[in-house]
Amino acid sequence: MKAKPPRRWRMPAVSGMLQPALQAVAMLLIVAAVISLNACVTPYSTSPLPPGGSGAIEQTSVDANEPGYFISPEDLLFISVWQEPELQREVRVRPDGGISFPLAGNVDVAGKTVEMVTDIITERVQKYIPAAVVTVSVQEVAGYSIFVIGQVNEPGQFTLGRYVDVIQALTLAGGLTPFANGDAITIRRRTPNGEIVMPFDYGAVRAGRNMEQNVILQSGDTVVVP
Helix, strand or coil, X not given: CCCCCCCCCCCCCCCCCHHHHHHHHHHHHHHHHHHHHHHCCCCCCCCCCCCCCCCCXXXXXXXXXXXXXXXXXXXEEEEEECCEEEEEEEEECCCCCEEEECCCEEEECCCCCHHHHHHHHHHHHCCCCCCCCEEEEEEECCCCEEEXXXXXXXXXXXXXXXXXXXXXXXXXXXXXXXXXXXXXXXXXXXXXXXXXXXXXXXXXXXXXXCHHHCCECXXXXXXXXX
């Protein structure tokens, strides 16, 4: 009688119910590894910057009540004489640049600073009230408006309470579009003697050259980006 050969041990087959569980565990391990890798990556900034540069633009603004601001037509002024309730009121600058105020009469204020207007009104009012103390302030800036048109992301009219230069105006307009010709920008300014056209080379100014082209814009100036 022949002896039976010994049986070899075999790993039992994984049941159909166990396989999905193992796959789920493997997927969780993969997801955990991806999360760990993402945590090690430094996120980048998505803040938009004006095309052609990567640095912030320094804002050299002038407040409407500081000596550097020149009053414009349509600005709203508040004028008061100390201890004289009847001489306290808001006054809108007329389109011709003038205002009217009791005891001072008609005053041409356009193109003048708050301090200059205060001195003029004080001198006139003191003819009737010798110890009068006059205060003038700009309540609302409506006259300082500039225009940016052409190949910028947000063209339009900008009414501001501060003076801006050309670079700052382009920033307010959202920067140049990819189709803009930054080397051929012009600033158009109307004067009593006709229109003045000033060139502006965006690339040169951003590189620190031709900085004299980065002029402070006057009310009514138009920046044209071809």
